[in-house]
Amino acid sequence: MLTGQTLLYFIYVLAAAAVILAVESFYVSYSARRVRLNVINRRLQRLGEEGPAEQTLQGLLRERGLTSTGDYLFGAVGLNRLYTQSGTTGNPILFATIFLLAGLVVGLLLTLLFGLPMLLGIIAFFVIGFVLPLLVLRRARNRRILKFARQLPDALDMIVRSLRAGHPASVAIGLVAREMPDPLGTEFGIVSDEITFGLSLEQAVRKLSERVGFEGLHLLSVSLSIQSKTGGNLTEILANLSRVLRERQKLKMKIRALSAEGRVSAWIISMFPVVMFLLLLITAPAYYGSVWHNPLILPAFTIFGVWALLGDYIMYRMVTFDI
Numbered sequence: 001m002l003t004g005q006t007l008l009y010f011i012y013v014l015a016a017a018a019v020i021l022a023v024e025s026f027y028v029s030y031s032a033r034r035v036r037l038n039v040i041n042r043r044l045q046r047l048g049e050e051g052p053a054e055q056t057l058q059g060l061l062r063e064r065g066l067t068s069t070g071d072y073l074f075g076a077v078g079l080n081r082l083y084t085q086s087g088t089t090g091n092p093i094l095f096a097t098i099f100l101l102a103g104l105v106v107g108l109l110l111t112l113l114f115g116l117p118m119l120l121g122i123i124a125f126f127v128i129g130f131v132l133p134l135l136v137l138r139r140a141r142n143r144r145i146l147k148f149a150r151q152l153p154d155a156l157d158m159i160v161r162s163l164r165a166g167h168p169a170s171v172a173i174g175l176v177a178r179e180m181p182d183p184l185g186t187e188f189g190i191v192s193d194e195i196t197f198g199l200s201l202e203q204a205v206r207k208l209s210e211r212v213g214f215e216g217l218h219l220l221s222v223s224l225s226i227q228s229k230t231g232g233n234l235t236e237i238l239a240n241l242s243r244v245l246r247e248r249q250k251l252k253m254k255i256r257a258l259s260a261e262g263r264v265s266a267w268i269i270s271m272f273p274v275v276m277f278l279l280l281l282i283t284a285p286a287y288y289g290s291v292w293h294n295p296l297i298l299p300a301f302t303i304f305g306v307w308a309l310l311g312d313y314i315m316y317r318m319v320t321f322d323i
Contacts, residue, residue, distance in 0.1 A: 041186045042060070042089075042182055042186045064083075082134070086136075086141040103125040103127070103130075104125055106125070107121035107125035107128075108121065141213060147183060148214050152245055154180070159176060160235050169201055170192065170201070173191055177191075177192045187208055223237050262315070270311075
């Protein structure tokens with residue numbers, strides 16, 4: 001027979017189990033909702049919200065920093081291409097303004113509030129306002145291209161199966177646009193819409209290659225251009241291209257695994273001096289004495305910093321292989 005204290009403990013256990021089950025149910029329902037949302041690509045979502053396909057196409061191009069015809073919006077083609085290929089959506093001017101204002105605020109805080117030299121404030125403004133957004137865009141572009149490279153062979157196989165079933169190329173591309181998630185689903189949806197509104201398949205794929213920046217799409221564009229001019233079996237061409245892209249992906253993954261030790265060593269060697277400097281600065285602020293007031297400290301730090309960055313670049317090139 002249960003005593004009063006045992007019964008109280010039993011109630012506590014039931015209450016704790018009920019809380020855990022409730023939290024788990026909320027998490028599972030939220031995760032399932034996120035999965036359902038991620039299955040549908042951005043183009044299909046906008047089609048459901050806006051309706052007309054032409055309006056959706058123009059909206060997708062404008063939010064990527066392009067005109068309604070798919071050309072670059074700004075005269076600085078290199079920056080415009082980087083912004084477009086990064087997959088960032090929104091106003092490019094607003095994106096740049098946010099980083100410039102953040103750099104200005106940090107520079108003023110370092111100079112006025114903390115009393116640091118104006119040169120450090122200017123350097124902070126330059127790094128945050130100009131260098132950081134470029135690094136963010138480059139990282140986003142590289143991650144997007146890697147994801148696109150993993151999806152493209154499956155998309156080409158889907159197109160091949162559709163062509164063998166007797167569908168035209170435009171219908172096969174539209175099938176990929178409906179079935180594949182982002183980033184490939186939206187990009188092929190743009191291709192499908194551009195073909196619908198008058199572009200040839202070759203022109204639409206060439207614009208796709210410029211928007212994404214993946215060399216595999218350049219191979220696809222060249223293959224379609226040769227096929228349209230000289231003829232040939234498009235199904236066989238795409239099947240061979242899919243096989244080549246898969247083999248290149250396997251080779252890249254093998255090289256990345258073999259060079260993992262070198263990359264980790266480069267990170268450790270690069271970060272060790274910085275981490276030790278910060279630890280000494282926090283745990284023993286008087287360790288360096290009055291060296292900070294020496295006029296040679298800034299040139300010395302500049303020279304050593306440039307030398308360290310040069311070493312990092314050499315190590316990066318040693319473990320980076322082009323295929």
